[in-house]
Amino acid sequence: MTILAENPIKTVVHPSQVQQKVIASLNRRHRKEAWFRRTGLLAVLISLSLVALLFINIFSKGLPAFWQSAITLEIYFDPQIIKIPAKPEQAADESDNDFRQRYLDWQTQVGFVNFNRLITDSLQKILPDASKHRRDLGRIVTSGERFALRDMVIADPSIIGQTRSLHLLTDANIDVWLKGNIDRSLPDAQQQLSPKMREWIDKLSAEGVIQNRFSLALFMNPDSRSSLASAGLAGAFMGSFYMMLVVILLAVPMGVAAAIYLEEFAPRNKLTDLVEVNINNLAAVPSIVFGLLGASVLIGWFNLPMSAPIVGGLVLSLMTLPTVIIATRSTLKAIPPSIRQAALGLGASKMQAIFHHVLPLAIPGILTGAILGVAQALGETAPLLLIGMKSFVASIPASPFEQASALPVQIYLWQGNELRNFFEARTSAAIIVLLLMMISLNGLAIWLRKKYEKRW
Amino acid sequence: MSNLSLIVVLLVLLALGYQLGMVRSRKVATINADVRMHSRPHHYGMMVGLWAVLPAFFILLLWLWLAPAVINSMMLTQLPADIASQSAEQLRVVSQRINNLASNFGVVADASEWELAAAEHLRQLKANSAIVLTALMAVIAAVGMLISLLKITPRLKARHQVERVVKALLVLCSTVAILTTIGIVLSMVGETLKFFSFIPPSEFFFGTTWNPRFSTVGVGEQGDFGLIPLLSGTVLIAGIAMLVAIPLGLMVAVYLAEYAPLKLRNTAKPVIEVLAGIPTIVYGFFALVTVGPFLRDLGAALGLDINATSALTAGVVMGIMIIPFISSLSDDIITQVPKSMRDGSLGLGATKSETILKVVLPAALPGIVGAILLAVSRAIGETMIVVLAAGNSPALTANPFEAVSTVTVTIVNQLTGDNDFSSPQSLVAFALGLTLFVITLLLNVMALVIVRKYREQYE
Numbered sequence: 033m034t035i036l037a038e039n040p041i042k043t044v045v046h047p048s049q050v051q052q053k054v055i056a057s058l059n060r061r062h063r064k065e066a067w068f069r070r071t072g073l074l075a076v077l078i079s080l081s082l083v084a085l086l087f088i089n090i091f092s093k094g095l096p097a098f099w100q101s102a103i104t105l106e107i108y109f110d111p112q113i114i115k116i117p118a119k120p121e122q123a124a125d126e127s128d129n130d131f132r133q134r135y136l137d138w139q140t141q142v143g144f145v146n147f148n149r150l151i152t153d154s155l156q157k158i159l160p161d162a163s164k165h166r167r168d169l170g171r172i173v174t175s176g177e178r179f180a181l182r183d184m185v186i187a188d189p190s191i192i193g194q195t196r197s198l199h200l201l202t203d204a205n206i207d208v209w210l211k212g213n214i215d216r217s218l219p220d221a222q223q224q225l226s227p228k229m230r231e232w233i234d235k236l237s238a239e240g241v242i243q244n245r246f247s248l249a250l251f252m253n254p255d256s257r258s259s260l261a262s263a264g265l266a267g268a269f270m271g272s273f274y275m276m277l278v279v280i281l282l283a284v285p286m287g288v289a290a291a292i293y294l295e296e297f298a299p300r301n302k303l304t305d306l307v308e309v310n311i312n313n314l315a316a317v318p319s320i321v322f323g324l325l326g327a328s329v330l331i332g333w334f335n336l337p338m339s340a341p342i343v344g345g346l347v348l349s350l351m352t353l354p355t356v357i358i359a360t361r362s363t364l365k366a367i368p369p370s371i372r373q374a375a376l377g378l379g380a381s382k383m384q385a386i387f388h389h390v391l392p393l394a395i396p397g398i399l400t401g402a403i404l405g406v407a408q409a410l411g412e413t414a415p416l417l418l419i420g421m422k423s424f425v426a427s428i429p430a431s432p433f434e435q436a437s438a439l440p441v442q443i444y445l446w447q448g449n450e451l452r453n454f455f456e457a458r459t460s461a462a463i464i465v466l467l468l469m470m471i472s473l474n475g476l477a478i479w480l481r482k483k484y485e486k487r488w
Numbered sequence: 489m490s491n492l493s494l495i496v497v498l499l500v501l502l503a504l505g506y507q508l509g510m511v512r513s514r515k516v517a518t519i520n521a522d523v524r525m526h527s528r529p530h531h532y533g534m535m536v537g538l539w540a541v542l543p544a545f546f547i548l549l550l551w552l553w554l555a556p557a558v559i560n561s562m563m564l565t566q567l568p569a570d571i572a573s574q575s576a577e578q579l580r581v582v583s584q585r586i587n588n589l590a591s592n593f594g595v596v597a598d599a600s601e602w603e604l605a606a607a608e609h610l611r612q613l614k615a616n617s618a619i620v621l622t623a624l625m626a627v628i629a630a631v632g633m634l635i636s637l638l639k640i641t642p643r644l645k646a647r648h649q650v651e652r653v654v655k656a657l658l659v660l661c662s663t664v665a666i667l668t669t670i671g672i673v674l675s676m677v678g679e680t681l682k683f684f685s686f687i688p689p690s691e692f693f694f695g696t697t698w699n700p701r702f703s704t705v706g707v708g709e710q711g712d713f714g715l716i717p718l719l720s721g722t723v724l725i726a727g728i729a730m731l732v733a734i735p736l737g738l739m740v741a742v743y744l745a746e747y748a749p750l751k752l753r754n755t756a757k758p759v760i761e762v763l764a765g766i767p768t769i770v771y772g773f774f775a776l777v778t779v780g781p782f783l784r785d786l787g788a789a790l791g792l793d794i795n796a797t798s799a800l801t802a803g804v805v806m807g808i809m810i811i812p813f814i815s816s817l818s819d820d821i822i823t824q825v826p827k828s829m830r831d832g833s834l835g836l837g838a839t840k841s842e843t844i845l846k847v848v849l850p851a852a853l854p855g856i857v858g859a860i861l862l863a864v865s866r867a868i869g870e871t872m873i874v875v876l877a878a879g880n881s882p883a884l885t886a887n888p889f890e891a892v893s894t895v896t897v898t899i900v901n902q903l904t905g906d907n908d909f910s911s912p913q914s915l916v917a918f919a920l921g922l923t924l925f926v927i928t929l930l931l932n933v934m935a936l937v938i939v940r941k942y943r944e945q946y947e
Binding site: 054061062064065068069071072073074075076078079080082083086089090093285286287289290292293294297298307309310311312313314316317318319320321322324325327328329332350353354357381383407408410411412413414417418440443444447456459460463466467470474 | 647651654655657658659661662664665666668669671672675676678679735736739740742743744746747748752756759760762763765766767768769770772773774776777778808811815837839840841842844845862865866868869870871872875876896899900903909917918921924925928929932933936
């Protein structure tokens with residue numbers, strides 16, 4: 033664009049050629065401006081609606097799975113079926129070990145009882161034509177519930193001979209059928225349930241015997257393959273909990289200590305420059321590489337157990353460390369040098385100035401960074417798959433050294449389950465649990481930042 | 489005593505030493521009332537505690553490191569001559585069996601007489617070792633505590649000693665990050681070299697078929713380990729992701745930085761950044777059950793044959809994930825461009841969009857390029873989205889509607905199940921990991937250098 037060179041006063045009356053050009057192009061340029069602006073707004077709206085779409089999608093899929101169809105049955109604990117000796121009592125001269133052995137033997141005996149009979153007997157009372165379809169009858173209540181009955185008897189044997197009204201989870205396919213997650217018009221061959229069962233279920237559902245109830249199983253049970261309807265998140269939750277514990281105990285103090293050294297003590301030279309580049313780079317290394325490190329070093333060299341939360345926690349700690357270091361350093365950097373100088377001027381040593389004066393001021397910022405790091409670690413999946421956490425674990429881990437799953441890994445395992453109609457919702461429910469945990473962690477971080485944020 | 493209880497005892501000792509040191513220093517201070525003590529009482533306390541605990545702790549670490557090997561070799565010398573003369577490999581199996589017997593962990597089928605004897609011997613040795621260790625630590629802790637207690641005088645520079653230990657601890661922590669990098673490189677290079685002893689590097693780097701077969705097939709059936717199809721899948725998906733993320737992310741950054749009223753900016757920015765915090769497994773699930781079927785149906789309506797799990801599905805969803813990376817990094821960079829440059833351009837009569845396109849963006853370009861490079865490195869290393877949504881079919885194709893496989897997916901596939909890193913089928917995961925590490929390292933370093941240069945320019 034050429035710029036007016038002549039004296040502007042001369043051109044007031046008769047616009048110059050350049051000015052004419054500018055005036056002529058103004059409309060076009062303003063149109064372009066408006067278009068550009070609208071494109072920007074559109075991009076923002078698209079991004080916002082993508083966030084909304086993602087959340088609406090997951091929540092609409094997952095929320096129904098928090099309620100699960102359960103059947104209300106009058107279970108008669110028939111002494112004819114439950115023939116077990118009396119619950120052992122510890123004798124005065126019996127050692128703890130012997131008693132435990134005797135008690136375990138007794139539990140095993142209780143385990144041999146056919147608790148399924150109790151359920152089918154009770155079903156027969158409400159389904160008059162049941163005796164002709166015994167196979168179908170056994171498939172109404174999910175197979176995991178017989179263990180619930182067993183545990184009730186173990187907890188209190190005096191229940192034998194009594195009748196209890198219980199809510200038992202139905203089979204996963206019944207849940208699918210009642211929630212309409214399968215096409216009801218499909219031919220019999222493609223239906224998971226036999227025609228007789230479908231007839232019963234619709235009847236029981238209409239009578240209110242089968243109802244949608246809030247699913248405690250989702251939260252209280254570990255994963256299950258034999259009884260899909262009772263598969264829950266408890267095992268994965270504990271696994272994640274142990275891992276986060278390791279991360280909080282390892283990555284946070286170590287990261288803060290490293291940041292203090294690098295920011296306050298380290299001399300500025302080539303070496304610390306290298307450390308800095310290294311930390312920045314480590315923060316951007318793909319997470320799966322940390323999984324490889326865990327697989328070859330922690331499991332291969334140090335012989336730590338596969339799929340244990342302790343290994344997962346160590347891997348995630350190494351991954352979170354750079355995040356914590358970077359957050360802490362930027363917090364320390366933001367604290368004005370006058371604080372340090374005042375402390376030093378009053379005769380404090382450098383260590384005292386930092387630990388007594390700088391660090392307390394930095395704590396909100398450090399906590400924010402640490403919480404964000406933990407939230408990031410909580411959602412990480414890929415490295416855990418490489419250290420064997422992909423395996424199916426049907427128990428709740430009692431210590432960080434036992435086999436366990438983790439919430440994101442559980443999501444991965446559930447999405448691959450063959451019973452798609454049931455597990456798509458259940459996976460979404462697991463995602464909702466994970467997202468809620470992450471959102472509350474992030475909310476905590478934002479709240480901390482807002483509350484203690486200080487502008488110097 | 490078990491190692492854990494030893495550590496607990498050490499912590500108790502630390503507290504005890506701290507108390508004793510404080511009491512002692514106060515007493516010393518009252519005796520020498522005319523002299524000022526060099527340090528505060530808690531410094532003396534801490535010093536005594538550290539002297540009691542640190543040497544004993546080092547002994548513990550040393551013991552844990554060396555004792556198992558020593559005990560094992562002592563046990564092996566007691567074995568019958570015909571067993572002891574076996575090869576090292578067989579001896580390892582023998583000692584593993586005996587260890588299992590001694591610890592009652594693991595199943596050992598029909599243990600023979602001499603094995604039981606050796607197990608008993610081993611148990612004895614271990615018990616002895618624990619007793620010796622406990623005694624040694626007790627002596628060293630007591631000596632350390634006593635000497636340091638006696639050393640307390642007004643002139644003793646206890647604070648300096650304590651601060652030196654704290655500083656050493658800080659240095660130790662800051663080396664962990666370096667050790668991690670070294671660990672990553674060493675472990676992966678080691679396993680990769682093992683892999684290259686099966687498959688020559690040229691076949692790996694330039695091979696165009698990926699068909700690793702299973703390790704159980706036996707000798708002769710080596711399989712094809714060509715990197716190219718995996719790399720092409722990775723690049724294809726990352727490319728699609730960038731096509732989605734760069735325009736959207738940049739426009740979002742420009743709009744929020746230059747046009748948006750403050751209120752919109754303050755709400756939209758954090759909401760979009762929520763996308764960056766969502767775990768990738770959630771994106772993977774979203775891609776698998778929602779985006780994939782949607783794209784397939786869309787393709788069918790348009791007469792295109794789109795797989796539900798394809799490079800397109802994975803790329804689009806990965807692009808969504810990356811939008812906030814590009815938008816918030818670019819936003820920072822755009823707001824850093826000095827206001828005088830905008831004022832100059834506007835003063836010359838340019839419209840706002842002309843100012844942005846011809847002045848602000850060119851000035852911010854290096855920083856934006858850095859941000860994009862970081863985003864590319866993130867896309868290449870992303871795992872869970874592609875595991876779920878890319879279809880896992882390692883074919884060499886440029887068609888985004890087909891299923892592909894990537895480097896990360898293959899690492900996950902090759903390295904789950906067992907921890908037996910001896911076949912090329914599992915070792916290849918490390919070669920792939922190293923390739924991935926090097927690629928992302930180059931991208932990251934490049935991005936960091938560019939961004940840092942850019943920062944200096946305007947500071």
